[in-house]
Amino acid sequence: MKMNGSIFVLGRDSDISLSEIRSLYKDSHNIEILSPQVCYVDINSEEVDFARIGGSIKLARLISVNKSSENYEQLLYFTSSVLEKLTEDNNSKINLGISIYQSNLSLKNLNKFKMDLKNHLKSTGKSIRLIPNSSMSLSSAQTFHNNLDRKNNVELIIVYSQHSYYISQVTAVQDIDDYFNRDRMRPKRDTRVGMLPPKLAQIMINLASVKLKTINGSEAPLLLDPFCGTGVVLQEAQLMGYRIMGTDLSEKMVAYTKENIDWLSAEYHLNRNLAFFFDVGDATNYRWPERPNLVVSEVYLGPPLTQKPSLDMIHKYRDDCQTIFKMFLSNLANQLNSGAVLCLAVPAWRFKDIFVGLTIVDQLNDLGYNQVKFESVNQLPLIYHRQGQFVARQLLVLEKI
Ligand SMILES: C[S@@+](CC[C@H](N)C(=O)[O-])C[C@H]1O[C@@H](n2cnc3c(N)ncnc32)[C@H](O)[C@@H]1O
Structure with a gap:
């Protein structure tokens, strides 16, 4: 030592x-x-x-x-x-x-x-x-x-x-004040799409940068968020020096992302060339204009929940989210080079003392991805959950085969 x-x-x-x-x-x-x-x-x-x-x-x-x-x-x-x-x-x-x-x-x-x-x-x-x-x-x-x-x-x-x-x-x-500024002071926020804390966005970007050291060339690596919402992941990625590309099904969300990224670029004097591309698009069939080096995203988590869901409701939400997630992963697979890394926050619903997560996690190989596992202290899935929330986020790190 x-x-x-x-x-x-x-x-x-x-x-x-x-x-x-x-x-x-x-x-x-x-x-x-x-x-x-x-x-x-x-x-x-x-x-x-x-x-x-x-x-x-x-x-x-x-x-x-x-x-x-x-x-x-x-x-x-x-x-x-x-x-x-x-x-x-x-x-x-x-x-x-x-x-x-x-x-x-x-x-x-x-x-x-x-x-x-x-x-x-x-x-x-x-x-x-x-x-x-x-x-x-x-x-x-x-x-x-x-x-x-x-x-x-x-x-x-x-x-x-x-x-x-x-x-x-x-x-x-x-720097608590700076995190607060990036989270609360940005012009556009939306409680309906959930609010990813900037710290968690940074963690996800770092979890996906496992193999990035091997990428050649002087240009900054390109990060894609295909469910970009209000742009938290993209904001943090731009601050960390990545080129960013964001798409979302909702026109309103893409407009929010653009406005937030403009605000961030001005506030932190960032290189605007890093903000590479934003568009409205369905992640299950969209063709992105360039192959990203990494994909970091909080995917569709189902509808926002204001009360405790029954197990039947959880299974329904899970099936809906899973269908979109599976279609997204297979659409993305042929637009990635082998070795590209993904960190995705997917939903896991709290029911009593357990988390009900996506079952597709066990079929990722068939879709062209390997799951990257980290030696953790207790070997459980990486789950981010806050008291009182009915939907937690499970962090998956994948590598394109
Ligand atoms: C959980 S939110 C992401 C929130 C984002 N991380 C943020 O902090 O603002 C999920 C987003 O997925 C978008 N979405 C849902 N289905 C989609 C699809 N098929 N393709 C692309 N975006 C989709 C929603 O419009 C929503 O903005």
Whole structure:
């Protein structure tokens, strides 16, 4: 494990977040899972373009790994040494945040630990303001609003794993305001087609970029969203530097996408040449003007549901969605080169404690696709679900055979 390597704090859908990290780094870097919420990647933290990663809430630079049994005094000693070094040349008041994962320390002891650190640093002439913990780790909002990834401020992420204390310093946190801006401030939104969170769109794009490193030529890869709705996936893809092509059955949605993309291009000073092509079209029979390198889309999820559906209704919605999905995949298959990658969010309906998903997932080979699987923590399908929602999204990553 190398110092300056990266510690990623995963978002609440940790399996999906971990799959995103694996998709981005597994071919080129060693990845180690330190706890259900934290993983290590042997890439220098300065090389990580954190704003492009949707599933991790914080990035930290690994500073020290200390073999030890779990022991308060040892932890205090290791952490004080790290802090002394970090604050060596700093005479201003320092905001200090501490997040601890997988330790048997109680919240009460964590607060004592922070006071002990503060007193220790005081004895070396440093003035510290402690950021209060309401749980063992600070939320991304606390880190963001206290600017704990900036100069004069320090947040340490401490993980106890494999009989060692891993101590790292936060270098980046998800920019909550920017995500809010991209989501809520765009001119056109539509609750009826559902609202894909920009973070999830980024995750899906990253899950589909598994093999993109092998694409030749200097031109940006072309990303297609054939059910583009209001254009969330396309927005995020354009921000990440892809050329984008979007189609949708609804004329209104295509107009919304265009307006949102125009807004984004102006707001973020983007290269307008990346916005390649938009058209009204039925994904089950449309012929796209160029072969995309990747296809990322939240497909038709069935009608919006305001009340809990019965199992019979779920089966009906599933059949309808499945028919469209199957026709779409076979129409697309002969418009893709072998090796093109897809990440599709398909519906899975919540019924009691289970998710009823599309059964076609087992016949993808016959349609010309292989499913790409990620080693996840619990080996279940990647399902994105929010409390109170009747329709969840299952993320499928496919490769054209
Ligand atoms: C779940 S929404 C996608 C929402 C989009 N991700 C967004 O954030 O705005 C599905 C979209 O599929 C479109 N749609 C439904 N059937 C279609 C078809 N056969 N071909 C193309 N688009 C279709 C709908 O008009 C709708 O905009």
